[in-house]
Amino acid sequence: MPSKILSFNRGLFVQNLRSVSWIGIVHFLLWFAAIPLQLLMAYSQKEDGGIYLEWESLYSISATFQAMIAFTLPVLLATLLFRYMQGKQSVDFMHSLPVQRAELFCQQTVFGVMLIVMPIALISLLTAVCHYGLSFPMSLTFGDIIRWTWETTVMELFVFAASIFVGMMTGMSTLQVVFTYILLLFPAGITILVLANISFLLVGFPFEYYLSDNLEKIIPFLRYINLEATSLTVGELLAYLLLTILFLIFAIWLYQKRPSEAATQALAFPVLRPIFKYGVTFCTMLLGGLYFGVTQNQFAWILFGYIAFSLLGFFIAEMIIEKTWRVFYKWKGYVYFAAAMIVIGVLIHFDVTGYEKRLPALENIRQVYFGSSVYDFVENHKRPYVPFEQENQFLKEKENIRAVYAFHQQLVKDQPKPSRFTEQRQVVIGYVLKDGKRMIRQYNVPSDLYFSYYKPILESKEYKKNYYLLLRDQGYSPIRQVTFHHPETGERTLTIIEPKQIDSFVEALKADLLEEPASAMFDSSKVWKGDIEFLQSDGDTFILSWKKTYTHVEKWLNDHQLLEKARGDAE
Amino acid sequence: MIHLTNVTKMFDRFQAIRGVNMTVQKGRIYGLLGSNGAGKTTLLKMMAGIIRPDHGTVLIDGEEVWENPEIKQRILFLPDHVYFFPHTTIEQMAAFYESVYPSFQRERFTRLQELFLLDPRKKIHQFSKGMQRQAAFWLAFSTMPDVLIMDEPLDGLDAVVRQKVKNIIVQEVAEREMTVVISSHNLREMEDLCDCIGILHGGEMLFEKELDAMKTDIHKIQVAFRNGIPEQFAKQLDIVYKEQRGSVLLLIVRGAKQEIISYIQPFQPLIFDILPLTLEEIFIYEMGDVGYAIENIIV
Incomplete structure (x- = not known):
């Protein structure tokens, strides 16, 4: 009607x-x-x-x-x-x-x-x-x-x-x-909770990659x-x-x-009660895992978070349903929940899908992605700016593919767990396969231990040429002015405007960059002497660090009697 | 006519109504009796189309009540806690009833004011509980429903108002054959009002009877004989209860009065009294074992 x-x-x-x-x-x-x-x-x-x-x-x-x-x-x-x-x-x-x-x-x-x-x-x-x-x-x-x-x-x-x-x-x-x-918050909330918790349980899971904007x-x-x-x-x-x-x-x-x-009544339909009860328990459990995962990052604490928060969630849900705080005799439902979660936990722990061990066949790889962040792996993702140092790169050369693959093989073997007590570095490895499929993993590793795997990649010509803006083909417009800045005060110490000088200086710097060892690229703060600012013909500027390892630059400055000036009173 | 067939209702895991059958004839006043928690309110709300039975049918004049506006226009439900929209006056509520129930009669509403003596322009929530209930009656009687369903309506009213309300109910039933269902936990109150009584206990209808038939159908007899009780005496009687007090025999007997008298006379009793039972006694004797369970309704 x-x-x-x-x-x-x-x-x-x-x-x-x-x-x-x-x-x-x-x-x-x-x-x-x-x-x-x-x-x-x-x-x-x-x-x-x-x-x-x-x-x-x-x-x-x-x-x-x-x-x-x-x-x-x-x-x-x-x-x-x-x-x-x-x-x-x-x-x-x-x-x-x-x-x-x-x-x-x-x-x-x-x-x-x-x-x-x-x-x-x-x-x-x-x-x-x-x-x-x-x-x-x-x-x-x-x-x-x-x-x-x-x-x-x-x-x-x-x-x-x-x-x-x-x-x-x-x-x-x-x-x-x-x-x-x-x-209204549920779709976003549950996505974050599930992804974050999977990333605690599965080594290599690229949480941020799925947590898109x-x-x-x-x-x-x-x-x-x-x-x-x-x-x-x-x-x-x-x-x-x-x-x-x-x-x-x-x-x-x-x-x-x-x-x-x-x-x-708290819930209008009796069928909603178990859904609500176990839903709340599940979400609070994940919330507990998230909290202890972020603050402690140790498995024992994460487990504690799961247990404590799921218990809390379970009884709070019961209290809401029953509208009384005397619900503690109703613990049987929790036992079922815990049993189900243990099964799921064991399945994830023993990695039934083989997620943690999965590696593509070397011959199927068209290119690899290597870096410290997942964002550049996202298809059609364009940064709104050009970085001076591009850490995340797609590499196509056989040597590099093999080096990255070897690194990943080692990580799969080691299954490094994140820890708060060593200096951690995030490494992201991705693959684009010949059939167009993509795969990505993200690890936190103690950088010292894996340095030997970083070294061949970072020092390769392909990587380095993309790493520094200055080395990139057509990476920058003609340079009109080079300015040195003091490392502490930031004041200008030296300005070069003579075009010929600029050209030869840039050549010297390029030689230094190409020869730069991976250790200096890894941690530039130890060897940092100041900044070099480049003004391009289109008015944009970019900045590079002046590092102690740059012998060609040092020699060039010395040859032009500018070394003292460029240093300012730094030394 | 209201007709309930095999009606059941569960609240969670609690079976509130268990297979109830019930019939209320047109133009009758039906008293639904039961102790607290017997399921009276649930049953009434089903008749009013508020609660849907899990199984069984609730028909009024042959049609399902649930979600049936045509039928519901002719029913008025008066709950045990009367409800009015917040901050309204009786006047405003009357306007609302008028817009919802086509049978609402303005003149009657005006006429009834003399009876209830309430200020229709005052906010109902400022009234006392008893006055609020009177206001509800005022609105209900102005609506002129064919079926009036009331949940413990007389509680909290003083004796004068109670009598007024009872009078109106009886009058309405007599004049235009209104059908009335009243629930109560007090038998005495129902005795002089109802034509028919149903007793609900633990969600089951124990007992449903016309009051007149009930009263003429059962009798208390006291007899004594010169030479003790004749052997054949009790054999032909439908005895519900028997007690010997000295030489006097006290019996509660089912059957028509005249038949009983003509049966007993030939035994030539020394003493012979035949008395009607009070409603309370009828219930206690009729219900036998379950009688103790509903004693609190009767007293």
Whole structure:
């Protein structure tokens, strides 16, 4: 009976108007304070000749405050509109009325949508009036206002729908609020927890590689703040709208299944109890592992974290479900959980998938990736700047492939565990195979022990030519000026501007760089004498360290009687 | 007519209602009796379409009540804790009822004000508990439902109001054949109001009967004979209870009064009294073993 579902009940509407519409007013006032009021204040400053900010979009006026409005008001609204479900007497009353649940649901939801959309529409109108009526000398456009309007509406409706959906599963308004925020953070949170814990348990697991920067896009709150910089893409818009619709469809479905007696219970459906209980236990267990993994990085402590936090999580979940703190006799469920976790732990520990031991066949490797960070391995990843020293590189030469492969073979054999007590260095080894497949591993190793494996790679011509900007083919524009800086004060000690001198100096430095031993590249601070700054013809500069090992440079300076000057009074 | 067939309901692992059958004829007042936790409220909420039974059917005039607005428009449920929207006046609540129930009658609402003597423009939450309950009755009677379901409605009302409410109920039933279901844990209160009584215990319907039939169907007899009790005397009687006090024999006997008299007279008893039982006595004797369990309802 769709016509029945959409029918409008005046009595309920009047009641909502009386009890909930104040939220709409608060919603409006908050947005008013966040945008039009700020414009008016800026305007009066301008009229008085005072200082005011040049805003580039509506978000830049007050992004964090705006995000706070967008992520609290809809939750409050959903909670209040469906507050009747969470009280024993009110739910009995509402459900005794001759109104179907679907109709009741639609009536409340439509009222909420109204209280979201109307204030936002009004604010965008007011903003347009303020902006154009007062003729601001700002770069805000009509498009900015439209963008703000639809993006904020989409976000608020999304949060509203999520909160209604969550509300159907609990019988307590406070938990409805808490669970809404947990739901919004859940995708990002569980990704971090699982990845981090796998990285503690599996040697070589490249945590950061999987922890891509997309993560911040799936935290809606951060995404809203970031709207200042990048607007929602069509894909994101569709995803938010789809989720909003799905939340509402599932909410209405759950509502029809929801027993009236769910009011005041922590979880409205008995089937949710084990899911909630073990879900909370699992997540807190991972959280404990994460905490002790990050702070202690020792397996015994991580294990302690797992046990202590999972116990804590288990009993807290029980307490929430039972609404009493006397739950400690219910330990049997924990035993099942612990048994399951031990099985999983053993499987990971004995590496049933062979993850830790896996190596591609040498002859299948097209190129290797070697460095200290995973980021440059990401496909189509472009750094926004050119580094002066490029540690992470793809290597194609047979010699280097073999050297990196040998290093990896040794690491697979040794299975180095991270430790806080030796000087650690992160090494990342990746492969691009001939069939296009990619594979990456990340280790923390005591650098001294593995120095012999680093040395042939770092000192190879292929690696070095990519390592230093100065050695890279077409890495830099013609150099117009070379400046020496004092290592402590940073003051200029020597400037070379004569083109011929520059050319011969650069040649000398290049020779030094090519001859530089791996040990100096590893730890330049021990041999550092100062900085050399290069000004290029395009106006950009780059800086290299002046190291004690640079004999050609020393000789060149000496030959031109500039050595004393370049040193300043360093020695 | 309200008709429940084999209705069950579980709350978690607690079986609140176990296969209850129940019938309320149109224009009757049905008293649902039971001690605390017997399942009265659950059963009433099922009739009101608030709780959905796990199994079985709850029909009113042949239609399922659950999610059926047409039927629910004709039912009014008065819970044991009455509910009003926060910060509303009786006037506002009346407007709400008017918009939800087509049978609501404005004139009746105005007329009933004389009876209840409450200020309709005052916020209901400022009223005392008893006054709030009166307000609920006022709204309920103004709605003119075909079926009125009330959960322990008379608790917390003073004797005068109680009588007023009872009068209205009886009047409504007589005038327009309203069907009424009332739950209570007090038999005496129901005795003069109900036509029919059902006893719920531990989620089961122990007993369901018309009160009039019950009263004419069971009798207390005291007899004494000159030469002791004749051997054949007790054989033809449906005796529920028997006690000898000296030479006087006290019997509780089922059957029509006239038949019993005509059976006993030929034995030429020295003393012969036939008396009606009080409702309390009927229950205690009728229910036998389970009687002790529901004693607290009866007293």
